[in-house]
Amino acid sequence: MSDSYDVIVIGGGPAGYPAAIRAGQNGLTVACIDDWKNRDGSYAFGGTCLNAGCIPSKALLESSELLHRAREEFATHGIRISSAEIDVAQMQKRKAGIVRASTQGILALFKSAKVTGLTGRGRLLPGRKVEYTAADGKVTQLSAKHVVLAAGSVPTALRSVPFDGTAVLDSWGALDLEAVPKRLGVIGAGVIGLELGSVWRRLGAEVVVLEALEGFLPMADGQLAKEALKHFKKQGLDIRLGAKVTGASVAAGGVKLDYQDASGAHALEVDKVVVAIGRRPNTAGLLAEGTGVALDERGFVTVDEHCRTGVEGVYAVGDCVRGPMLAHKGKEEGVMVADLIAGRYGEVNYKTVPSVIYTAPEIAWVGQTEEQVKASGRAYKTGVFPFLASGRARAMEATAGFAKLIAASDDDEILGVHVIGPMAGELIAEAVLAMEYSASSEDLQRTIHAHPTLSEALHEAALAADKRAIDFPNR
Ligand code: NAD
Numbered sequence: 114m115s116d117s118y119d120v121i122v123i124g125g126g127p128a129g130y131p132a133a134i135r136a137g138q139n140g141l142t143v144a145c146i147d148d149w150k151n152r153d154g155s156y157a158f159g160g161t162c163l164n165a166g167c168i169p170s171k172a173l174l175e176s177s178e179l180l181h182r183a184r185e186e187f188a189t190h191g192i193r194i195s196s197a198e199i200d201v202a203q204m205q206k207r208k209a210g211i212v213r214a215s216t217q218g219i220l221a222l223f224k225s226a227k228v229t230g231l232t233g234r235g236r237l238l239p240g241r242k243v244e245y246t247a248a249d250g251k252v253t254q255l256s257a258k259h260v261v262l263a264a265g266s267v268p269t270a271l272r273s274v275p276f277d278g279t280a281v282l283d284s285w286g287a288l289d290l291e292a293v294p295k296r297l298g299v300i301g302a303g304v305i306g307l308e309l310g311s312v313w314r315r316l317g318a319e320v321v322v323l324e325a326l327e328g329f330l331p332m333a334d335g336q337l338a339k340e341a342l343k344h345f346k347k348q349g350l351d352i353r354l355g356a357k358v359t360g361a362s363v364a365a366g367g368v369k370l371d372y373q374d375a376s377g378a379h380a381l382e383v384d385k386v387v388v389a390i391g392r393r394p395n396t397a398g399l400l401a402e403g404t405g406v407a408l409d410e411r412g413f414v415t416v417d418e419h420c421r422t423g424v425e426g427v428y429a430v431g432d433c434v435r436g437p438m439l440a441h442k443g444k445e446e447g448v449m450v451a452d453l454i455a456g457r458y459g460e461v462n463y464k465t466v467p468s469v470i471y472t473a474p475e476i477a478w479v480g481q482t483e484e485q486v487k488a489s490g491r492a493y494k495t496g497v498f499p500f501l502a503s504g505r506a507r508a509m510e511a512t513a514g515f516a517k518l519i520a521a522s523d524d525d526e527i528l529g530v531h532v533i534g535p536m537a538g539e540l541i542a543e544a545v546l547a548m549e550y551s552a553s554s555e556d557l558q559r560t561i562h563a564h565p566t567l568s569e570a571l572h573e574a575a576l577a578a579d580k581r582a583i584d585f586p587n588r
Contacts, residue, residue, distance in 0.1 A: 114229065114253075118142045120454060121243045121257040123235035123399070125149070126160020127167075128431025128443030129263030130219050135451035137226030144255065145228055146235035146245055152289075156232035156248060157216040158223075160265050162440045165285035168215050170308055171471060172208040173288060177315035178473050186510050199316050201292055208288070237262065239403040241426050259426045259454045262406070262414055263447060264399050266392040266432035271300065274361040280368050280385050281361070284309060287387040293317050298370055298383035300358045302329060304470050305389035307345065311472045314350050321381060322350060323372050325357035332468075334482035334531040336497075336517065341476055341533055344513055361386065394433040409435075419459070420450050428454075442466050465548045469538035474514040477541035480529030480548055483519055492522035496554070496577030498570045500534040502585040505565040511535035516570040518544075518554060520578050525553035530574075536567055543571055554578050 120136040122129045125147030133145035147158050157164055176199075183197035223230045233247040243255045268283040270276055276283050282290075287309045295318065299310045302324035314320040329352070330338040345352060353374065360371040370381045394412045405424040407415040414429035416422055422429055428450045431443030442461070449459035470476040486493045499515040500506035514534030520527050530544035547557055557575035562568045573582045580587040 116255050118144045118257045120259045121255060122261040122263055124263030124265055125158035126265045127162040127440035128447045130158055131444045132261045132447030132451045133228045134222055134226045135448045137228045139455035143228050144231055146231045148234045158219040159216040163215045167440055169208050169212050169288045172211045173312045174471050176204045177312045181315045236401055237404050238401045261450055262429040263431045264395045264433045266438055267395045269391045269393050271388050280363050282387050294384040296383040298386035301389040302352055303389055307470060307472050309387055310350055320350050322352045323356040323358050324354050327355040329354060335484055337531045337533050344474055392438055396433050420446050465545050467541045467545050474534050475537035476533050477537035478531040479541055479545050486519055486528050493519055494522055494578045495519050496574045498573035498577055498585055503570050505567050506535055509535055516574040518574040518578050520554035525555055527552060527554055540567060540571060
Protein backbone atom coordinates (compact mmCIF):
# COMPACT_ATOMS: atom_id res chain seq x y z
CA MET A 114 0.00 0.00 0.00
CA SER A 115 1.35 3.38 -1.01
CA ASP A 116 0.58 6.39 1.20
CA SER A 117 0.05 8.79 -1.67
CA TYR A 118 -2.36 8.55 -4.63
CA ASP A 119 -3.70 10.73 -7.44
CA VAL A 120 -7.22 9.82 -6.32
CA ILE A 121 -8.64 8.32 -3.12
CA VAL A 122 -12.28 7.27 -3.22
CA ILE A 123 -13.98 6.83 0.15
CA GLY A 124 -16.78 4.32 -0.39
CA GLY A 125 -16.84 1.35 -2.76
CA GLY A 126 -20.55 1.16 -3.57
CA PRO A 127 -22.18 1.76 -6.97
CA ALA A 128 -20.98 5.39 -7.02
CA GLY A 129 -17.51 4.89 -5.53
CA TYR A 130 -16.27 1.77 -7.30
CA PRO A 131 -17.04 3.08 -10.83
CA ALA A 132 -15.26 6.34 -9.90
CA ALA A 133 -12.19 4.33 -8.86
CA ILE A 134 -12.27 2.12 -11.97
CA ARG A 135 -12.64 5.08 -14.34
CA ALA A 136 -9.82 6.93 -12.53
CA GLY A 137 -7.65 3.84 -13.00
CA GLN A 138 -8.63 3.61 -16.68
CA ASN A 139 -7.58 7.25 -16.99
CA GLY A 140 -4.07 6.29 -15.91
CA LEU A 141 -4.26 7.74 -12.40
CA THR A 142 -3.04 6.00 -9.25
CA VAL A 143 -6.12 5.27 -7.17
CA ALA A 144 -7.20 3.70 -3.89
CA CYS A 145 -10.77 2.88 -2.94
CA ILE A 146 -11.55 2.50 0.77
CA ASP A 147 -14.66 0.64 1.92
CA ASP A 148 -15.86 -0.56 5.32
CA TRP A 149 -18.90 -2.68 4.35
CA LYS A 150 -18.94 -5.64 6.72
CA ASN A 151 -21.11 -8.68 6.19
CA ARG A 152 -22.86 -10.49 9.02
CA ASP A 153 -20.16 -13.17 9.00
CA GLY A 154 -17.51 -10.49 9.60
CA SER A 155 -16.11 -10.51 6.06
CA TYR A 156 -15.56 -7.26 4.17
CA ALA A 157 -16.93 -6.70 0.66
CA PHE A 158 -16.94 -3.96 -1.94
CA GLY A 159 -20.22 -3.06 -3.65
CA GLY A 160 -22.00 -1.22 -0.82
CA THR A 161 -25.71 -1.53 -0.16
CA CYS A 162 -26.55 -2.10 -3.83
CA LEU A 163 -24.58 -5.30 -4.29
CA ASN A 164 -24.61 -6.62 -0.72
CA ALA A 165 -28.00 -5.70 0.68
CA GLY A 166 -30.07 -3.83 -1.90
CA CYS A 167 -30.50 -3.89 -5.67
CA ILE A 168 -28.88 -7.24 -6.42
CA PRO A 169 -30.19 -9.49 -3.60
CA SER A 170 -33.65 -7.95 -3.82
CA LYS A 171 -33.81 -8.70 -7.54
CA ALA A 172 -32.75 -12.27 -6.83
CA LEU A 173 -35.64 -12.71 -4.38
CA LEU A 174 -38.12 -10.86 -6.61
CA GLU A 175 -37.24 -13.30 -9.40
CA SER A 176 -37.63 -16.37 -7.16
CA SER A 177 -40.91 -15.25 -5.67
CA GLU A 178 -42.29 -14.28 -9.08
CA LEU A 179 -41.43 -17.72 -10.44
CA LEU A 180 -43.28 -19.37 -7.56
CA HIS A 181 -46.27 -17.14 -8.19
CA ARG A 182 -46.27 -17.98 -11.90
CA ALA A 183 -45.87 -21.69 -11.22
CA ARG A 184 -48.89 -21.59 -8.94
CA GLU A 185 -51.10 -19.18 -10.86
CA GLU A 186 -50.11 -19.37 -14.53
CA PHE A 187 -48.61 -22.72 -15.40
CA ALA A 188 -52.02 -24.37 -15.72
CA THR A 189 -53.03 -21.73 -18.29
CA HIS A 190 -49.99 -22.72 -20.35
CA GLY A 191 -51.05 -26.35 -20.10
CA ILE A 192 -48.19 -27.15 -17.74
CA ARG A 193 -49.33 -29.49 -14.99
CA ILE A 194 -47.35 -29.67 -11.77
CA SER A 195 -48.58 -31.38 -8.65
CA SER A 196 -47.56 -28.55 -6.36
CA ALA A 197 -45.04 -25.74 -6.14
CA GLU A 198 -43.41 -25.12 -2.78
CA ILE A 199 -40.80 -22.62 -1.74
CA ASP A 200 -37.56 -23.82 -0.16
CA VAL A 201 -36.50 -20.59 1.56
CA ALA A 202 -33.04 -21.92 2.46
CA GLN A 203 -32.29 -22.75 -1.18
CA MET A 204 -33.74 -19.42 -2.34
CA GLN A 205 -31.43 -17.60 0.09
CA LYS A 206 -28.45 -19.75 -0.91
CA ARG A 207 -28.98 -18.81 -4.56
CA LYS A 208 -29.24 -15.15 -3.59
CA ALA A 209 -26.02 -15.32 -1.54
CA GLY A 210 -24.20 -16.87 -4.52
CA ILE A 211 -25.32 -14.04 -6.79
CA VAL A 212 -24.17 -11.45 -4.26
CA ARG A 213 -20.80 -13.18 -3.83
CA ALA A 214 -20.22 -13.35 -7.60
CA SER A 215 -21.10 -9.67 -7.95
CA THR A 216 -18.91 -8.39 -5.11
CA GLN A 217 -15.96 -10.60 -6.07
CA GLY A 218 -16.35 -9.28 -9.60
CA ILE A 219 -15.41 -5.84 -8.29
CA LEU A 220 -12.08 -7.17 -7.04
CA ALA A 221 -11.33 -8.49 -10.52
CA LEU A 222 -12.34 -5.14 -12.04
CA PHE A 223 -10.08 -3.31 -9.57
CA LYS A 224 -7.20 -5.54 -10.56
CA SER A 225 -7.64 -4.86 -14.25
CA ALA A 226 -7.92 -1.07 -13.69
CA LYS A 227 -4.98 -1.12 -11.20
CA VAL A 228 -7.14 0.16 -8.33
CA THR A 229 -5.90 -0.51 -4.80
CA GLY A 230 -8.87 -1.74 -2.77
CA LEU A 231 -8.51 -1.02 0.95
CA THR A 232 -10.93 -2.48 3.48
CA GLY A 233 -11.55 -0.33 6.52
CA ARG A 234 -12.73 3.17 7.27
CA GLY A 235 -11.77 6.39 5.52
CA ARG A 236 -12.14 9.88 6.93
CA LEU A 237 -11.35 13.13 5.15
CA LEU A 238 -8.79 15.32 6.91
CA PRO A 239 -7.94 18.91 5.96
CA GLY A 240 -5.57 19.36 3.00
CA ARG A 241 -6.76 16.38 0.96
CA LYS A 242 -5.39 13.91 3.48
CA VAL A 243 -7.33 10.79 4.36
CA GLU A 244 -7.20 8.91 7.63
CA TYR A 245 -7.44 5.18 6.89
CA THR A 246 -8.35 2.83 9.73
CA ALA A 247 -7.70 -0.68 8.44
CA ALA A 248 -9.83 -3.67 9.35
CA ASP A 249 -7.21 -4.65 11.96
CA GLY A 250 -7.47 -1.20 13.63
CA LYS A 251 -4.16 0.17 12.30
CA VAL A 252 -4.44 3.88 11.43
CA THR A 253 -2.49 5.36 8.49
CA GLN A 254 -2.51 8.84 7.02
CA LEU A 255 -2.78 8.86 3.23
CA SER A 256 -2.56 11.84 0.91
CA ALA A 257 -4.20 12.42 -2.47
CA LYS A 258 -4.37 15.06 -5.19
CA HIS A 259 -8.11 14.38 -5.39
CA VAL A 260 -10.60 12.83 -2.96
CA VAL A 261 -14.01 11.49 -3.94
CA LEU A 262 -16.53 11.04 -1.12
CA ALA A 263 -18.94 8.22 -1.95
CA ALA A 264 -20.14 7.17 1.49
CA GLY A 265 -23.68 6.22 0.46
CA SER A 266 -26.73 6.14 2.71
CA VAL A 267 -28.17 4.17 5.61
CA PRO A 268 -31.76 3.23 6.48
CA THR A 269 -33.74 5.70 8.57
CA ALA A 270 -34.97 4.11 11.80
CA LEU A 271 -38.34 4.64 13.44
CA ARG A 272 -37.66 6.60 16.60
CA SER A 273 -39.82 4.43 18.86
CA VAL A 274 -38.39 1.06 17.78
CA PRO A 275 -34.77 0.69 16.76
CA PHE A 276 -33.82 -2.03 14.29
CA ASP A 277 -33.13 -5.26 16.16
CA GLY A 278 -32.47 -7.57 13.22
CA THR A 279 -35.08 -10.02 14.52
CA ALA A 280 -38.54 -8.48 14.62
CA VAL A 281 -37.84 -4.91 13.52
CA LEU A 282 -36.02 -5.12 10.22
CA ASP A 283 -34.35 -2.76 7.80
CA SER A 284 -34.25 -3.67 4.12
CA TRP A 285 -31.15 -5.85 4.62
CA GLY A 286 -32.87 -7.81 7.38
CA ALA A 287 -35.97 -8.22 5.23
CA LEU A 288 -33.83 -9.75 2.48
CA ASP A 289 -32.30 -12.30 4.85
CA LEU A 290 -35.41 -13.84 6.46
CA GLU A 291 -34.99 -17.57 6.88
CA ALA A 292 -38.72 -18.37 6.85
CA VAL A 293 -41.86 -16.76 5.48
CA PRO A 294 -43.46 -14.74 8.30
CA LYS A 295 -47.19 -15.27 8.79
CA ARG A 296 -47.93 -11.57 9.28
CA LEU A 297 -45.52 -8.96 7.95
CA GLY A 298 -45.93 -5.25 8.58
CA VAL A 299 -44.23 -2.79 6.24
CA ILE A 300 -43.91 0.86 7.20
CA GLY A 301 -43.71 3.05 4.10
CA ALA A 302 -45.18 2.37 0.65
CA GLY A 303 -42.06 3.67 -1.09
CA VAL A 304 -39.81 1.71 -3.41
CA ILE A 305 -38.34 -0.57 -0.73
CA GLY A 306 -41.68 -1.20 0.99
CA LEU A 307 -43.35 -2.21 -2.26
CA GLU A 308 -40.50 -4.39 -3.54
CA LEU A 309 -39.95 -6.28 -0.29
CA GLY A 310 -43.66 -6.38 0.55
CA SER A 311 -44.23 -7.99 -2.88
CA VAL A 312 -41.54 -10.62 -2.31
CA TRP A 313 -42.94 -11.88 0.99
CA ARG A 314 -46.57 -11.55 -0.15
CA ARG A 315 -45.88 -13.78 -3.14
CA LEU A 316 -44.19 -16.28 -0.83
CA GLY A 317 -47.33 -16.44 1.28
CA ALA A 318 -47.10 -13.82 4.05
CA GLU A 319 -50.05 -11.62 4.96
CA VAL A 320 -48.57 -8.20 4.25
CA VAL A 321 -49.94 -4.91 5.58
CA VAL A 322 -48.27 -1.75 4.25
CA LEU A 323 -48.81 1.40 6.32
CA GLU A 324 -48.17 4.62 4.41
CA ALA A 325 -48.39 8.04 6.04
CA LEU A 326 -49.27 9.90 2.84
CA GLU A 327 -52.82 9.95 1.49
CA GLY A 328 -51.58 9.59 -2.08
CA PHE A 329 -49.99 6.42 -3.46
CA LEU A 330 -46.55 6.76 -5.14
CA PRO A 331 -46.76 10.57 -5.29
CA MET A 332 -43.51 10.84 -7.26
CA ALA A 333 -44.95 8.75 -10.12
CA ASP A 334 -47.37 9.76 -12.87
CA GLY A 335 -50.89 9.74 -11.39
CA GLN A 336 -52.37 7.41 -14.03
CA LEU A 337 -49.51 4.97 -13.51
CA ALA A 338 -49.76 5.11 -9.70
CA LYS A 339 -53.50 4.38 -9.89
CA GLU A 340 -52.89 1.37 -12.14
CA ALA A 341 -50.12 0.12 -9.82
CA LEU A 342 -52.30 0.36 -6.71
CA LYS A 343 -55.04 -1.62 -8.44
CA HIS A 344 -52.65 -4.48 -9.25
CA PHE A 345 -50.95 -4.53 -5.84
CA LYS A 346 -54.32 -4.70 -4.09
CA LYS A 347 -55.38 -7.52 -6.41
CA GLN A 348 -52.24 -9.40 -5.37
CA GLY A 349 -53.36 -9.18 -1.76
CA LEU A 350 -51.04 -6.43 -0.52
CA ASP A 351 -53.09 -4.67 2.16
CA ILE A 352 -51.97 -1.08 1.51
CA ARG A 353 -53.37 1.41 4.02
CA LEU A 354 -52.88 5.01 2.90
CA GLY A 355 -52.95 8.00 5.24
CA ALA A 356 -51.77 5.65 8.01
CA LYS A 357 -48.93 7.24 9.97
CA VAL A 358 -47.10 4.92 12.34
CA THR A 359 -46.70 6.78 15.62
CA GLY A 360 -45.11 4.13 17.78
CA ALA A 361 -44.27 0.49 18.06
CA SER A 362 -43.34 -1.99 20.72
CA VAL A 363 -41.72 -5.37 20.53
CA ALA A 364 -43.48 -8.03 22.54
CA ALA A 365 -42.91 -11.76 22.77
CA GLY A 366 -43.68 -13.25 19.42
CA GLY A 367 -44.18 -10.03 17.47
CA VAL A 368 -44.47 -6.30 17.11
CA LYS A 369 -47.41 -4.03 17.93
CA LEU A 370 -47.64 -1.03 15.63
CA ASP A 371 -49.63 2.04 16.61
CA TYR A 372 -50.85 4.13 13.75
CA GLN A 373 -53.13 7.05 13.15
CA ASP A 374 -55.40 7.60 10.17
CA ALA A 375 -58.37 9.86 9.41
CA SER A 376 -60.67 7.62 11.43
CA GLY A 377 -58.51 7.68 14.58
CA ALA A 378 -55.87 5.62 16.38
CA HIS A 379 -55.32 1.93 15.57
CA ALA A 380 -53.05 -0.92 16.59
CA LEU A 381 -51.75 -3.67 14.34
CA GLU A 382 -50.03 -6.83 15.48
CA VAL A 383 -47.53 -8.47 13.17
CA ASP A 384 -44.80 -11.07 13.52
CA LYS A 385 -42.15 -8.90 11.89
CA VAL A 386 -42.01 -5.37 10.59
CA VAL A 387 -39.90 -3.86 7.83
CA VAL A 388 -39.20 -0.18 8.41
CA ALA A 389 -38.85 1.39 4.94
CA ILE A 390 -39.38 5.08 5.67
CA GLY A 391 -36.43 6.33 3.65
CA ARG A 392 -32.66 6.51 3.85
CA ARG A 393 -30.29 9.20 5.08
CA PRO A 394 -26.77 10.11 3.97
CA ASN A 395 -24.04 8.08 5.64
CA THR A 396 -21.88 11.08 6.45
CA ALA A 397 -21.57 10.83 10.25
CA GLY A 398 -17.85 10.78 11.07
CA LEU A 399 -16.84 11.18 7.41
CA LEU A 400 -15.28 14.63 7.78
CA ALA A 401 -12.69 15.70 10.34
CA GLU A 402 -12.74 19.28 11.71
CA GLY A 403 -11.53 21.93 9.30
CA THR A 404 -11.89 20.15 5.94
CA GLY A 405 -14.03 23.00 4.60
CA VAL A 406 -16.52 20.53 3.10
CA ALA A 407 -20.09 21.50 4.01
CA LEU A 408 -23.01 19.27 4.97
CA ASP A 409 -26.59 20.53 4.60
CA GLU A 410 -29.14 20.37 7.42
CA ARG A 411 -30.03 16.76 6.48
CA GLY A 412 -26.40 15.62 6.36
CA PHE A 413 -25.90 15.56 2.56
CA VAL A 414 -22.51 16.78 1.31
CA THR A 415 -23.08 20.08 -0.49
CA VAL A 416 -21.99 19.92 -4.15
CA ASP A 417 -22.52 21.74 -7.45
CA GLU A 418 -23.82 20.15 -10.67
CA HIS A 419 -20.38 18.64 -11.30
CA CYS A 420 -20.24 17.14 -7.78
CA ARG A 421 -17.54 19.59 -6.65
CA THR A 422 -17.69 20.36 -2.93
CA GLY A 423 -16.14 23.82 -3.23
CA VAL A 424 -12.90 22.57 -1.65
CA GLU A 425 -10.23 22.26 -4.34
CA GLY A 426 -9.84 18.61 -5.38
CA VAL A 427 -12.65 17.23 -3.19
CA TYR A 428 -15.77 15.77 -4.81
CA ALA A 429 -18.81 13.88 -3.52
CA VAL A 430 -21.10 11.52 -5.44
CA GLY A 431 -24.01 9.11 -5.07
CA ASP A 432 -26.46 8.80 -2.17
CA CYS A 433 -24.46 11.15 0.08
CA VAL A 434 -25.28 14.12 -2.19
CA ARG A 435 -28.53 15.70 -3.41
CA GLY A 436 -30.75 14.00 -5.98
CA PRO A 437 -32.46 10.64 -6.16
CA MET A 438 -30.85 7.80 -4.20
CA LEU A 439 -30.34 5.57 -7.21
CA ALA A 440 -27.34 3.38 -7.99
CA HIS A 441 -27.26 4.40 -11.66
CA LYS A 442 -27.33 8.11 -10.82
CA GLY A 443 -24.40 7.56 -8.43
CA LYS A 444 -22.50 5.54 -11.03
CA GLU A 445 -22.75 8.31 -13.63
CA GLU A 446 -21.63 10.89 -11.04
CA GLY A 447 -18.64 8.73 -10.11
CA VAL A 448 -17.59 8.31 -13.73
CA MET A 449 -18.13 12.05 -14.43
CA VAL A 450 -15.91 13.06 -11.53
CA ALA A 451 -13.14 10.61 -12.49
CA ASP A 452 -13.17 12.00 -16.03
CA LEU A 453 -13.17 15.64 -14.85
CA ILE A 454 -10.19 14.87 -12.58
CA ALA A 455 -8.33 13.51 -15.62
CA GLY A 456 -9.09 16.69 -17.59
CA ARG A 457 -11.73 14.98 -19.75
CA TYR A 458 -15.32 15.95 -20.45
CA GLY A 459 -17.87 14.86 -17.87
CA GLU A 460 -21.52 15.62 -17.31
CA VAL A 461 -24.64 14.01 -15.85
CA ASN A 462 -27.99 14.79 -17.47
CA TYR A 463 -30.20 14.81 -14.37
CA LYS A 464 -33.31 15.26 -16.55
CA THR A 465 -33.00 11.75 -17.95
CA VAL A 466 -32.36 9.66 -14.83
CA PRO A 467 -34.79 6.73 -15.08
CA SER A 468 -36.69 5.38 -12.07
CA VAL A 469 -37.63 1.71 -11.80
CA ILE A 470 -39.66 -0.18 -9.21
CA TYR A 471 -39.03 -3.88 -9.59
CA THR A 472 -42.44 -5.20 -8.66
CA ALA A 473 -44.75 -7.24 -10.87
CA PRO A 474 -46.00 -5.49 -12.88
CA GLU A 475 -42.75 -3.57 -13.09
CA ILE A 476 -42.85 0.22 -13.04
CA ALA A 477 -40.46 2.59 -14.81
CA TRP A 478 -40.40 6.17 -15.93
CA VAL A 479 -38.20 8.97 -17.17
CA GLY A 480 -38.84 12.70 -17.44
CA GLN A 481 -41.89 14.56 -16.22
CA THR A 482 -45.19 13.15 -15.01
CA GLU A 483 -48.42 14.40 -16.56
CA GLU A 484 -49.08 16.36 -13.35
CA GLN A 485 -45.71 18.11 -13.62
CA VAL A 486 -46.21 18.97 -17.29
CA LYS A 487 -49.70 20.31 -16.53
CA ALA A 488 -48.30 22.45 -13.68
CA SER A 489 -45.60 23.82 -15.99
CA GLY A 490 -48.34 25.30 -18.20
CA ARG A 491 -46.89 23.79 -21.39
CA ALA A 492 -49.47 22.44 -23.85
CA TYR A 493 -49.03 18.71 -24.24
CA LYS A 494 -50.47 15.52 -25.73
CA THR A 495 -50.41 11.98 -24.36
CA GLY A 496 -50.50 8.57 -25.95
CA VAL A 497 -51.30 5.40 -24.01
CA PHE A 498 -50.95 1.82 -25.22
CA PRO A 499 -52.15 -1.04 -23.00
CA PHE A 500 -50.16 -4.28 -22.92
CA LEU A 501 -53.48 -6.05 -23.37
CA ALA A 502 -53.21 -5.03 -27.03
CA SER A 503 -49.63 -6.32 -27.39
CA GLY A 504 -49.32 -9.70 -29.09
CA ARG A 505 -46.05 -10.42 -27.29
CA ALA A 506 -47.48 -9.51 -23.88
CA ARG A 507 -50.48 -11.78 -24.54
CA ALA A 508 -48.13 -14.61 -25.50
CA MET A 509 -46.25 -14.01 -22.26
CA GLU A 510 -49.45 -13.98 -20.19
CA ALA A 511 -48.34 -10.53 -19.00
CA THR A 512 -51.01 -8.10 -20.17
CA ALA A 513 -51.27 -5.88 -17.07
CA GLY A 514 -50.35 -2.24 -17.46
CA PHE A 515 -49.55 0.20 -20.25
CA ALA A 516 -46.94 2.45 -21.84
CA LYS A 517 -47.63 6.18 -21.80
CA LEU A 518 -45.81 8.94 -23.64
CA ILE A 519 -46.18 12.66 -23.01
CA ALA A 520 -44.99 15.09 -25.69
CA ALA A 521 -45.14 18.86 -26.13
CA SER A 522 -47.94 20.04 -28.45
CA ASP A 523 -45.79 22.74 -30.07
CA ASP A 524 -42.51 21.05 -31.03
CA ASP A 525 -43.32 17.39 -30.28
CA GLU A 526 -40.47 17.10 -27.71
CA ILE A 527 -40.79 13.97 -25.57
CA LEU A 528 -41.37 15.24 -22.03
CA GLY A 529 -41.94 11.99 -20.15
CA VAL A 530 -42.44 8.26 -20.64
CA HIS A 531 -44.15 6.05 -18.06
CA VAL A 532 -44.42 2.29 -18.26
CA ILE A 533 -46.13 -0.21 -15.99
CA GLY A 534 -45.98 -3.75 -17.26
CA PRO A 535 -43.65 -6.57 -18.27
CA MET A 536 -39.95 -5.61 -18.43
CA ALA A 537 -40.77 -1.94 -17.90
CA GLY A 538 -37.27 -1.37 -16.49
CA GLU A 539 -35.74 -2.63 -19.75
CA LEU A 540 -38.22 -0.83 -22.01
CA ILE A 541 -37.55 2.55 -20.40
CA ALA A 542 -33.96 2.51 -21.74
CA GLU A 543 -35.29 3.35 -25.21
CA ALA A 544 -37.14 6.37 -23.85
CA VAL A 545 -34.04 7.51 -21.93
CA LEU A 546 -31.96 7.30 -25.12
CA ALA A 547 -34.64 9.12 -27.11
CA MET A 548 -34.77 11.93 -24.55
CA GLU A 549 -30.97 12.06 -24.24
CA TYR A 550 -30.82 12.74 -27.97
CA SER A 551 -33.76 15.19 -27.83
CA ALA A 552 -35.89 12.94 -30.02
CA SER A 553 -39.42 14.01 -30.85
CA SER A 554 -42.41 11.76 -30.52
CA GLU A 555 -42.40 11.54 -34.32
CA ASP A 556 -38.79 10.27 -34.24
CA LEU A 557 -39.99 7.40 -32.07
CA GLN A 558 -42.98 6.86 -34.36
CA ARG A 559 -40.67 6.55 -37.37
CA THR A 560 -38.27 4.14 -35.63
CA ILE A 561 -38.77 0.50 -36.61
CA HIS A 562 -39.57 -1.76 -33.66
CA ALA A 563 -39.27 -5.50 -34.12
CA HIS A 564 -42.50 -7.51 -34.10
CA PRO A 565 -43.62 -9.10 -31.90
CA THR A 566 -41.83 -7.38 -29.01
CA LEU A 567 -42.85 -5.53 -25.89
CA SER A 568 -41.01 -2.47 -27.23
CA GLU A 569 -43.83 -2.01 -29.75
CA ALA A 570 -45.88 -0.67 -26.83
CA LEU A 571 -43.62 2.40 -26.69
CA HIS A 572 -43.84 2.78 -30.46
CA GLU A 573 -47.62 2.58 -30.35
CA ALA A 574 -47.82 4.99 -27.39
CA ALA A 575 -45.88 7.55 -29.44
CA LEU A 576 -48.25 6.98 -32.39
CA ALA A 577 -51.25 7.25 -30.04
CA ALA A 578 -50.07 10.70 -28.94
CA ASP A 579 -50.97 11.83 -32.49
CA LYS A 580 -54.01 9.55 -32.70
CA ARG A 581 -52.20 7.36 -35.22
CA ALA A 582 -51.87 4.12 -33.26
CA ILE A 583 -52.33 1.04 -35.44
CA ASP A 584 -52.89 -1.72 -32.91
CA PHE A 585 -55.29 0.05 -30.57
CA PRO A 586 -58.33 2.30 -31.18
CA ASN A 587 -57.31 5.98 -30.94
CA ARG A 588 -59.22 8.15 -28.50
P1 NAD B 1 -39.02 6.21 0.15
O1 NAD B 1 -38.68 7.61 0.48
O2 NAD B 1 -39.11 5.78 -1.27
O3 NAD B 1 -40.41 5.83 0.85
C1 NAD B 1 -40.64 5.96 2.25
C2 NAD B 1 -42.13 6.09 2.51
O4 NAD B 1 -42.34 5.98 3.91
C3 NAD B 1 -42.70 7.45 2.11
O5 NAD B 1 -43.79 7.25 1.22
C4 NAD B 1 -43.15 8.06 3.44
O6 NAD B 1 -44.32 8.84 3.31
C5 NAD B 1 -43.40 6.84 4.31
N1 NAD B 1 -43.31 7.07 5.77
C6 NAD B 1 -42.36 7.77 6.43
N2 NAD B 1 -42.61 7.77 7.76
C7 NAD B 1 -43.72 7.02 7.95
C8 NAD B 1 -44.49 6.63 9.11
N3 NAD B 1 -44.13 7.00 10.35
N4 NAD B 1 -45.61 5.87 8.94
C9 NAD B 1 -45.97 5.46 7.69
N5 NAD B 1 -45.29 5.82 6.57
C10 NAD B 1 -44.17 6.58 6.69
O7 NAD B 1 -37.93 5.35 0.95
P2 NAD B 1 -37.52 3.81 0.86
O8 NAD B 1 -38.56 2.99 0.17
O9 NAD B 1 -37.12 3.46 2.25
O10 NAD B 1 -36.24 3.84 -0.07
C11 NAD B 1 -35.09 4.60 0.31
C12 NAD B 1 -34.31 5.06 -0.90
O11 NAD B 1 -33.73 3.96 -1.58
C13 NAD B 1 -35.19 5.80 -1.88
O12 NAD B 1 -34.53 6.98 -2.27
C14 NAD B 1 -35.31 4.84 -3.03
O13 NAD B 1 -35.45 5.51 -4.27
C15 NAD B 1 -34.02 4.04 -2.96
N6 NAD B 1 -34.27 2.70 -3.51
C16 NAD B 1 -34.46 2.58 -4.85
C17 NAD B 1 -34.76 1.35 -5.39
C18 NAD B 1 -34.99 1.24 -6.86
O14 NAD B 1 -34.54 2.09 -7.60
N7 NAD B 1 -35.71 0.22 -7.34
C19 NAD B 1 -34.90 0.24 -4.58
C20 NAD B 1 -34.70 0.40 -3.22
C21 NAD B 1 -34.39 1.64 -2.70
